[in-house]
Amino acid sequence: MTKARRILLASRPLGEPSAANFSMDEIDLPEAAEGEVTVRVRYLSLDPYMRGRMSDAKSYAAPVPVGGIMEGETVCEVMKSRHNDFSPGDIVKGRTGWVSHAVIKGDLLRLVDTHGAPVSTALGVLGMPGFTAWSGLKFIGHPKSGETVAVAAASGPVGSMVGQLARLQGARAVGIAGGPDKCAFVKDELGFDAVIDHRSKELAHDLQNACLDGIDVYFENVGGHVWDAVLPLLNQFGRVPVCGLVAHYNGGGLGETDRLPATMSAILRRSLTVRGFIQTEFAQHFDEFLQDVGPLVADGKIKYKEDIVDGLEQAPEALIGMLAGKNFGKLVVKVS
Amino acid sequence: MTKARRILLASRPLGEPSAANFSMDEIDLPEAAEGEVTVRVRYLSLDPYMRGRMSDAKSYAAPVPVGGIMEGETVCEVMKSRHNDFSPGDIVKGRTGWVSHAVIKGDLLRLVDTHGAPVSTALGVLGMPGFTAWSGLKFIGHPKSGETVAVAAASGPVGSMVGQLARLQGARAVGIAGGPDKCAFVKDELGFDAVIDHRSKELAHDLQNACLDGIDVYFENVGGHVWDAVLPLLNQFGRVPVCGLVAHYNGGGLGETDRLPATMSAILRRSLTVRGFIQTEFAQHFDEFLQDVGPLVADGKIKYKEDIVDGLEQAPEALIGMLAGKNFGKLVVKVS
Numbered sequence: 137m138t139k140a141r142r143i144l145l146a147s148r149p150l151g152e153p154s155a156a157n158f159s160m161d162e163i164d165l166p167e168a169a170e171g172e173v174t175v176r177v178r179y180l181s182l183d184p185y186m187r188g189r190m191s192d193a194k195s196y197a198a199p200v201p202v203g204g205i206m207e208g209e210t211v212c213e214v215m216k217s218r219h220n221d222f223s224p225g226d227i228v229k230g231r232t233g234w235v236s237h238a239v240i241k242g243d244l245l246r247l248v249d250t251h252g253a254p255v256s257t258a259l260g261v262l263g264m265p266g267f268t269a270w271s272g273l274k275f276i277g278h279p280k281s282g283e284t285v286a287v288a289a290a291s292g293p294v295g296s297m298v299g300q301l302a303r304l305q306g307a308r309a310v311g312i313a314g315g316p317d318k319c320a321f322v323k324d325e326l327g328f329d330a331v332i333d334h335r336s337k338e339l340a341h342d343l344q345n346a347c348l349d350g351i352d353v354y355f356e357n358v359g360g361h362v363w364d365a366v367l368p369l370l371n372q373f374g375r376v377p378v379c380g381l382v383a384h385y386n387g388g389g390l391g392e393t394d395r396l397p398a399t400m401s402a403i404l405r406r407s408l409t410v411r412g413f414i415q416t417e418f419a420q421h422f423d424e425f426l427q428d429v430g431p432l433v434a435d436g437k438i439k440y441k442e443d444i445v446d447g448l449e450q451a452p453e454a455l456i457g458m459l460a461g462k463n464f465g466k467l468v469v470k471v472s
Numbered sequence: 473m474t475k476a477r478r479i480l481l482a483s484r485p486l487g488e489p490s491a492a493n494f495s496m497d498e499i500d501l502p503e504a505a506e507g508e509v510t511v512r513v514r515y516l517s518l519d520p521y522m523r524g525r526m527s528d529a530k531s532y533a534a535p536v537p538v539g540g541i542m543e544g545e546t547v548c549e550v551m552k553s554r555h556n557d558f559s560p561g562d563i564v565k566g567r568t569g570w571v572s573h574a575v576i577k578g579d580l581l582r583l584v585d586t587h588g589a590p591v592s593t594a595l596g597v598l599g600m601p602g603f604t605a606w607s608g609l610k611f612i613g614h615p616k617s618g619e620t621v622a623v624a625a626a627s628g629p630v631g632s633m634v635g636q637l638a639r640l641q642g643a644r645a646v647g648i649a650g651g652p653d654k655c656a657f658v659k660d661e662l663g664f665d666a667v668i669d670h671r672s673k674e675l676a677h678d679l680q681n682a683c684l685d686g687i688d689v690y691f692e693n694v695g696g697h698v699w700d701a702v703l704p705l706l707n708q709f710g711r712v713p714v715c716g717l718v719a720h721y722n723g724g725g726l727g728e729t730d731r732l733p734a735t736m737s738a739i740l741r742r743s744l745t746v747r748g749f750i751q752t753e754f755a756q757h758f759d760e761f762l763q764d765v766g767p768l769v770a771d772g773k774i775k776y777k778e779d780i781v782d783g784l785e786q787a788p789e790a791l792i793g794m795l796a797g798k799n800f801g802k803l804v805v806k807v808s
Contacts, residue, residue, distance in 0.1 A: 188741075195741045196708065359736055372532065378740045381733075396731035397717075400695055403748040404714045405524075405531045410746040412739040 138165040138174065138215070143234035143451055145200045149190055152459065157190065158206070158452040165237055168218045173242045175212035177232055180448065180469040181259035182208070182455050184382045196414055205233040206451075209264060210471070211248060211255050212238070219243070227255050229263070234451055236471055251430035260466035261433055261440035262426065264415060265293035270425045271418040272355060272377035273301055276411045281306030283352035286343070286369075288362045290328065291318040293440070293466035294379065298355045299328045300438050301429075307353070310346050312362055314461050321464075326439055340365040350374075359383040364395065367402050378412040382459065441465030474501040474510065474551070479570035479787055481536045485526055488795065493526065494542070494788040501573055504554045509578045511548035513568055516784065516805040517595035518544070518791050520718045532750055542570040542787075545600060546807070547584060547591050555579070563591050565599070570787055572807055587766035596802035597769055597776035598762065600751060601629035606761045607754040608691060608713035609637055612747045617642030619688035622679070622705075624698045626664065627654040629776070629802035630715065634691045635664045636774050637765075643689070646682050648698055650797050657800075662775055676701040686710075695719045700731065703738050714748040718795065777801030 139162050146159040168174045189207050192199045200207055210233075214226040219242025222228060228245040232238040248258045260266060279285045285302035289295040290311025299309035299322070311322040311331040322331040330346035332339065343365045350371035356363070360383025370376070403410060432438040443465040445454045451469045458467050475498050482495040504510045525543050528535045536543055546569075550562040555578025558564065564581040568574040584594045596602060615621045621638035625631040626647025635645035635658070647658040647667040658667040666682035668675065679701045686707035692699070696719025706712070739746060768774040779801040781790045787805045794803050 193737075193741075196743065356736075359733070363732075363736075378736065381736055381740055394729060394731050396699075396735055397695070399732055399735070400692075400699075400714065400717055401529075403746060404717055405529075405748070407532065407748045407750060407753060409748075410739055412741070412743045412745075414743060417743060 138237050139163070140165045140235050140237040141448055142236075143206050143448065145190060145202055145204055145206055147202060148192060148199075149187075153187065153190060153452075153456055155452055155456070160449060166239055168216055168239050170218050171242055172239050173214055173219050173222050173228075173245060174216040174237070174239050175228065175230070175232065175245075176215050176237050177210045177212050177235060177448075177471040178227075179211040179256045179259055179444075180208050180234060180451060180471050181210065181263065182445075182451060182458055182467040182469060183265065184380055184459065186455060187382075187459055205235060207231065207233050209259060210235075211258050212245075217242065219245075221245075221247075229258050234448065236448055249426065249430070251426075251434040253433055256442060256444070256468050256470075257433065257440065259468055260293045260442060261297060261438065262430060265466060266297045266429060266440075267418075267422060267425050268379055268415040269294045269297035269355070270301060270429060271415055271421060272379050272413060273298060273305075273353070274421075275418055276377040276409070276413060277353040277355060277375050279305055279307040279353045282308075284308045284310060284347050284349055285353040285355065286310040286312065286347060286351045286366060287355040288312040288334065288358040289380075289382065290322045290326075290331065291441070291464060292357070294357055295355070296322070296326050296440060297429075297438065300326055302353070303327065303329070304432070304437070310343070310351070312343070312358075318464060321441065325441075334362055340368070344369060353377075355379070357382065363399075367399060370402060370406055370408055372406045374406060374408045376408060376410040378410060379414075443467045445469050447471070474573055475499070476501045476571050476573040477784055478572075479542050479784065481526060481538055481540055481542055483538060484528060484535075489523065489526060489788075489792050491788055491792070496785060502575055504552055504575050506554050507578055508575050509550055509555050509558050509564075509581060510552040510573070510575050511564065511566070511568065511581075512551050512573050513546045513548050513571060513784075513807040514563075515547040515592045515595055516544050516570060516787060516807050517546065517599065518781075518787060518794055518803040518805060519601065520716050520795065522791060523718075523795055543567065544570050545595060546571075547594050548574070548581075553578065555581075557581075557583075565594050570784065572784055585762065585766070587762075587770040589769055592778060592780070592804050592806075593769065593776065595804055596629045596778060597633060597774065598766060601802060602633050602765060602776075603754075603758060603761050604715055604751040605630045605633035605691070606637060606765060607751050607757060608715050608749060609634060609641075609689070610757075611754055612713035612745070612749060613689040613691060613711050615641055615643040615689045618644075620644045620646060620683050620685055621689040621691065622646045622648065622683065622687045622702060623691040624648040624670065624694040625716075625718065626658045626662075626667065627777070627800060628693070630693055631691070632658070632662050632776060633765075633774065636662055638689070639663065639665070640768070640773070646679070646687070648679070648694075654800060657777065661777075670698055676704070680705060689713075691715065693718065699735075703735060706738060706742055706744055708742045710742060710744045712744060712746040714746060715750075779803045781805050783807075
């Protein structure tokens with residue numbers, strides 16, 4: 137009998153999640169039924185959206201129930217298959233959640249093709265985060281040659297792809313990241329045109345100096361005080377794909393000033409487009425993304441960084457750290 | 473020698489404008505040079521955007537300089553013409569500003585065609601406000617049959633057109649207006665499916681009851697507390713053309729709560745599109761608008777209401793009243 141270790145949502149966090157919001161158990165895995173596949177999880181992706189699923193606020197996706205398995209996407213190896221598309225040893229991607237092993241419908245799995253890159257990239261640069269960047273730029277931001285594209289969390293898996301894709305399209309990429317190591321990586325490794333440290337006391341001033349022609353596309357990953365620095369710089373007809381607001385996920389505004397009128401005024405006065413999106417909206421374009429970006433990753437024209445944590449039991453602490461900005465690169469848990 | 477009375481911006485308002493922010497003078501009009509036309513103003517349009525031009529905040533348009541003529545669009549009769557396209561007696565539209573007479577380049581004028589409706593409609597239902605409604609729906613809101621379209625200032629020239637066009641496209645129109653007279657007009661005369669009084673203490677509750685399937689398109693004219701009632705009702709992939717924020721024009725937020733995170737969260741969680749626009753962006757479609765909407769107005773399928781004030785000297789008070797919500801229908805000054 138195969139055992140499966142699982143991490144569950146023990147309680148809903150108020151503000152920042154803590155270890156107490158998670159619990160772990162072990163179960164005997166049932167046998168796969170017809171059409172099902174038994175998998176061993178190799179890598180679990182940790183992503184900011186998971187904070188949203190821990191909450192029961194109205195959202196595009198149902199929350200994880202208290203006592204339920206934490207949701208997440210994984211790369212797995214097939215152990216047994218009762219589905220025609222899969223055989224033992226296949227590497228597949230699926231939403232098994234935070235578990236070591238699972239029995240899952242084969243129709244919910246997808247064979248992994250990473251164009252020769254490590255299979256963990258199917259969770260990062262060639263997975264959901266990379267696709268989020270690509271689709272947000274392609275369908276909402278559509279940067280033009282010579283325009284300026286700014287992105288926060290620029291060393292992260294979405295931000296790093298946004299800037300690199302923007303540059304490949306002839307735009308100028310300005311990154312915002314936290315601390316000297318991440319900033320150096322964004323500028324020197326990823327090749328952004330400029331980078332700003334969001335911990336600077338002169339953030340607004342620094343950003344203005346880095347964006348002397350204003351900002352045409354701001355890819356919104358973070359919200360919070362970075363938005364206040366970006367807002368005055370947005371050019372007429374600027375586009376703001378909103379794919380994340382990690383600064384807001386743990387709750388709270390920025391004090392006692394109502395910042396909404398300034399934002400709405402700028403939207404009106406400068407004919408801005410602010411458009412929220414979830415990559416699933418564009419899921420039918422995923423193969424196009426892989427064909428477009430896969431070779432660029434294989435050739436080293438798009439660079440990426442992974443932050444790999446060892447062991448499923450480390451996942452809660454790693455997620456908590458990521459929400460506080462402590463990871464550096466795409467956060468992945470090596471489960472086995 | 474023709475005399476021209478003019479209304480000037482005497483000083484910039486802080487908060488609500490007052491009569492002291494305006495002054496009036498009279499000048500001798502110069503003779504028209506080659507290519508110019510001398511016109512007598514018949515109607516001056518008063519519109520919320522004028523509050524913006526009185527301020528020197530960064531905007532899509534330069535402010536009126538202190539001591540300069542208040543900007544505005546007028547319908548005029550040609551008195552003398554030194555431009556081949558115009559002859560005395562022609563009815564034309566132009567941006568002469570708040571004046572009784574003007575000498576203006578013929579290239580900046582446009583012959584008025586109102587399909588048999590009064591010429592003042594070239595400033596309202598068949599002019600900039602009507603075109604604002606039409607272009608905002610056509611290019612940003614694009615309501616589909618069966619969807620719900622909500623609009624505030626629904627008895628006004630933009631709002632009344634938004635709801636009527638939405639209904640002609642098979643959508644449900646929900647109006648928000650101030651007071652029983654305006655509400656009755658919106659429901660009974662304009663034929664909206666439902667109307668809400670924004671002065672109600674139960675605004676959010678009333679709006680929710682009127683929009684049981686949520687809101688797919690909110691045409692934003694006003695901002696302020698109406699937005700707070702609309703926000704929770706916006707459906708996934710909802711669209712918000714932002715064409716005005718009259719509640720903000722006189723400055724100030726809504727107290728000491730930061731309302732921005734809730735708005736950004738909703739944009740993200742529900743994949744909303746919030747898009748500011750000025751009708752000039754779509755100016756090349758103005759003839760298409762006239763061809764589309766002119767016959768509907770002529771046939772009485774689109775209704776409109778004008779609020780006509782007599783005498784140029786009444787314009788400042790009328791504008792101040794409009795910004796406080798006191799007018800009822802498209803506000804036009806009959807100048808001569």
